[in-house]
Amino acid sequence: MSTSRLLSSALAALLALPAFAGNTIGYAQATGYFKKDSRPTLYQPLNLLDGRDATAWCSPTSDPLSELLSFGFNAPIKLEELRISSGNNFDESTWNDYGRARKLVVRSGKQSQTVSVEDLRGVQTVALTPPMLGSRFTIEVLDHYPAEDPDASVCLTDVVFVSEGKALNGPWLTTKLKFDKSTAAVMGTWFAGFEGTPDRFLSLNFDGTFRYSYEPFDTKRNQEKSVQGTYDPSSSRIVFDIAGKKHGVKFSKDAARKAGSTLTFEGELPEDLKGPWRSVP
16 A cells, blocks of 8 residues: 555545544533523523633523533543633723632542632633543632622633643634534433442533543442444434444433432433433432
């Protein structure tokens, strides 16, 4: 085979790699956000991932303490630092019109660290010492700098995750972060196992990929397992593609305890993906 054909074959193989290759961020979710019902794209949590001043996440009310931001990756990462842009940094006016995050707590499993940022426009780098390990992280705003209007929402413009010196999200994601109603309805991590101590996780990502993982507490008796593939959602149906085999199932979301919801599937699926799945651990 000629050198040019070899290079062409190698390039084709590279382009054929699934979207979940590498440690990429899978989603950003929030328990709520400003104008979610009237203008769902304006302050959606995916705005936190694009590294751009033009977009932001803002809390539904002036009290962000009851809100939880969740982030997932397609594989465990070593999180070394966060690059945070607080407030609504679209321009000087929006910066003053909205509250700005001041103190945040970052959690992954049993790990947690509290970090603070100054009341300044632009990116501030916060080192995590020691680094945090995991594939799922949450962030809560514990304190904020108030706006002139005490009823104004509190905002974050960007949260960039850095692992081994490399930013895992940023402006290159902009075209992939467009709001999709069907994806938004199911996106994020769903939990199974005992309440409070789940050991099965199903993460549905914004780019149409998913990751299932079994993370047993007793690893001497049980082996960890993960399955990756793609999914295509509609208003009431999801088609999973696992190793080239498609599984089309109906899904439904019902209210559950702890102000969460449950996700159930109706149809043939591999045993690992069968639910029900909870939106809260």
